[in-house]
Amino acid sequence: MARKISMKQAINEALDLEMTRDPSVVVMGEDIVGGTGSPGEDDAWGGVLGVTKGLYAKHGDRLMDTPLSESAYVGAAIGAATCGLRPVAELMFIDFMGVCFDQIFNQAAKFRYMFGGKAETPVVIRAMVGAGFRAAAQHSQMLTPVFTHIPGVKVVCPSNAYDAKGLLIQSIRDNDPVIFCEHKNLYGLECDVPAESYAIPFGEANVLRDGGDVTIVSYGLTVHRAMEAAEALARDRVEAEVVDLRTLSPIDWDTIIDSVERTGRLVVVDEAHPRCSIASDVAAFVGQNAFGALKAGVQMVTAPHVPVPFSPVLEDLYIPNAPSIAEAARRTLSPTGTSPRSIAA
Amino acid sequence: MQNERIKPIVMPKWGLSMSEGKITGWLKQPGSTIAVGDDLLEVETDKITNVVEAGEAGTLRRVLAEPGNVYPVKALIAVLADPDVPETEVDAFVAGYAVPKGDDGAEAEAAPRYLFTETPAGTLRYAKRGDGGPTVLLVHGFGGDLDNWLFTIDALAEGATVYALDLPGHGQSTKAVADPTLAGLSAALRGFMDTVGIGPAHLVGHSMGGAVSMRTALDAPDRVASLSLIASAGLGPEINHAYIQGFIAATGRRDLKPVLETLFADPGLVSRQMTEDVLKYKRLDGVDGALRALSAALFDGGAQAGVLHGAVAAAGKPTLVVWGGQDRIIPAAHATALGSNARAEVIPNAGHMVQMEAAGTVNALLKEHIGVR
Structure with missing residues (x-):
């Protein structure tokens, strides 16, 4: 039965269900149990924000607290995956991935290809992404495009608890390496989630709102900003269709193209930096494959090309917001491509 | 306030999870004579759009709910009354209308x-x-x-x-x-x-x-x-x-x-x-x-x-x-x-x-x- 739970609880539940279903699923990371080997409560932390709390009590040593060495344990998880386990490595902040690039880019992503299809690497690397947490420039990046760039790695970034559970279960069952990106400012967001197990297939975008005037494509936290913008636009009689990509690699081009062919206008919203981003990727694909359908230039709403500021005021300005998304949509509706304040007829 | 000659038309409840509905359009104009079973209006829920049929007969004296707007279940959306009911009585009915509670209301909702x-x-x-x-x-x-x-x-x-x-x-x-x-x-x-x-x-x-x-x-x-x-x-x-x-x-x-x-x-x-x-x-x-x-x-x-x-x-x-x-x-x-x-x-x-x-x-x-x- 469905009940309202948070995205944090949904991720915990997905791990719990898959560990129960499949004994080859193991979880490893820094302080994911917390307190192992030291006096005091055995299961005190459950990860830096408590996502894995309670799992040690149920699954014991299949959760491993690792040393503070991402290079080592991400490599270990990838190696274990090639040898028959289904490890889920938690990497706290995606910003720390820098020290594991060889393991991910050159090893995990390449095994299936370089061993003639004989090697599989069913590993999931979970990490927190995104700004707005007052965690400064080294703990706040949206590095989804970096991983999307690499063939052989799948990239997932859910916007809500229902999707997080189904996509994480799919990630664990998938036979390829998956980078599972969890926006830390969505952890507390609740929605209806079935208690049972379910898997959401990769490459299936979700359409959150129907509209015939403009398509807004996004993923993760900014999906909610896009929905706010769509509500504001609706008050001016502009109906936006909002597409939540859910997975960035593979990506659901068909849903994007279908929508743009109906609306003729596209706004892509991405919390990543603008250069070589999901926004520029989608804009380029639509420009190349649906140019004839476009009635206006594609608009991108992204973070600026600067590190995430630590100043709370600046950090809030850094993340794409609903007014800037609505404004971009209005630009696509303006015959001159400039930005009138209102296009209400 | 019971008035047998004035009948409320309220937002229907379709299914167990419906709490509100959006009026997509009226199929009858104010002043129309309504027979039981006539199609009155269309309502959209998060599940489906469907026609609301008249459960009672009368003249459609007031249309209170506007297309495009969302109303909770049981909200008064229109009023039927016989043609000879004075306008003031219809207005008083609308002004005094309270969403019914009781065995079909609060208790059933709480179950x-x-x-x-x-x-x-x-x-x-x-x-x-x-x-x-x-x-x-x-x-x-x-x-x-x-x-x-x-x-x-x-x-x-x-x-x-x-x-x-x-x-x-x-x-x-x-x-x-x-x-x-x-x-x-x-x-x-x-x-x-x-x-x-x-x-x-x-x-x-x-x-x-x-x-x-x-x-x-x-x-x-x-x-x-x-x-x-x-x-x-x-x-x-x-x-x-x-x-x-x-x-x-x-x-x-x-x-x-x-x-x-x-x-x-x-x-x-x-x-x-x-x-x-x-x-x-x-x-x-x-x-x-x-x-x-x-x-x-x-x-x-x-x-x-x-x-x-x-x-x-x-x-x-x-x-x-x-x-x-x-x-x-x-x-x-x-x-x-x-x-x-x-x-x-x-x-x-x-x-x-x-x-x-x-x-x-x-x-x-x-x-x-x-x-x-």
Whole structure:
């Protein structure tokens, strides 16, 4: 039965269900149990924000607290995956991935290809992404495009608890390496989630709102900003269709193209930096494959090309917001491509 | 403030989860004379858009709800009154209108919408509405769930005790289907009746649920007071095998939506939310296996395995057969399979989900057949 739970609880539940279903699923990371080997409560932390709390009590040593060495344990998880386990490595902040690039880019992503299809690497690397947490420039990046760039790695970034559970279960069952990106400012967001197990297939975008005037494509936290913008636009009689990509690699081009062919206008919203981003990727694909359908230039709403500021005021300005998304949509509706304040007829 | 000559029209409640509805348009203008059953307006919920029919006659004196706006269930949206009722009285009625509370209000709202029970076939979800009067049990079809009765359950519950369940493999019931035959599903249905304590009931079955109801009438005639078979399986061998296969195979919205559209005469009724709700069900672990097992046992090779009309005709239960004339899943020609042993009604301009697409007509037929007052 469905009940309202948070995205944090949904991720915990997905791990719990898959560990129960499949004994080859193991979880490893820094302080994911917390307190192992030291006096005091055995299961005190459950990860830096408590996502894995309670799992040690149920699954014991299949959760491993690792040393503070991402290079080592991400490599270990990838190696274990090639040898028959289904490890889920938690990497706290995606910003720390820098020290594991060889393991991910050159090893995990390449095994299936370089061993003639004989090697599989069913590993999931979970990490927190995104700004707005007052965690400064080294703990706040949206590095989804970096991983999307690499063939052989799948990239997932859910916007809500229902999707997080189904996509994480799919990630664990998938036979390829998956980078599972969890926006830390969505952890507390609740929605209806079935208690049972379910898997959401990769490459299936979700359409959150129907509209015939403009398509807004996004993923993760900014999906909610896009929905706010769509509500504001609706008050001016502009109906936006909002597409939540859910997975960035593979990506659901068909849903994007279908929508743009109906609306003729596209706004892509991405919390990543603008250069070589999901926004520029989608804009380029639509420009190349649906140019004839476009009635206006594609608009991108992204973070600026600067590190995430630590100043709370600046950090809030850094993340794409609903007014800037609505404004971009209005630009696509303006015959001159400039930005009138209102296009209400 | 009771005034027999002034009658409120309120936002209907369709199904257990509806809390509000959006007015998409009025089909009658203020001042129109309204007869019972006239189409008054269209309301959109997060599940479906449908027409609200007049439950009472009169002149449409006030239209209070505006198209495009959202109103809570039971909110006053229009007023009917006889032409000679003075304007001031109508205005006073509107001003003094309070959303009714009491046994149908606060208490019913506070009760759980869905219930779960442990049966020999596993955990089954069900809903119970209404009290007293005849006992009615609603049985959905292949791939469906109890929300297929969202326009039916509350209408019947006005004068009956109505149960609706999710069969094994469906909705939020167990996904284990121990015996995927009609006899197995019928045994699960009787196990449910035993567990919940439901005596002889009027069985209302849609599609596969109709065949399950017929099987129950044959295997346990003392449990079945009457049969109402809506676009029912079991009345002939033909079935749209492409639909069954397409429903099972679809994993995404883009595959599933065209499949669901074949269920309705008006494909526009298949909303994004309806498609998403079915997908959410289909993604659950165990559902794919359950649907494949049922399909193999009941519709193998594109022909219905259980054709029961001969035996049901001989069993002599009071039987109503209702079909949508535009049914693209099971041919409407099956409606007359029971001949003079049943009352058969074919509703034009409705598809396989006739109980949703022509809810007012189907509800009236069911009430008459079952004796709901």
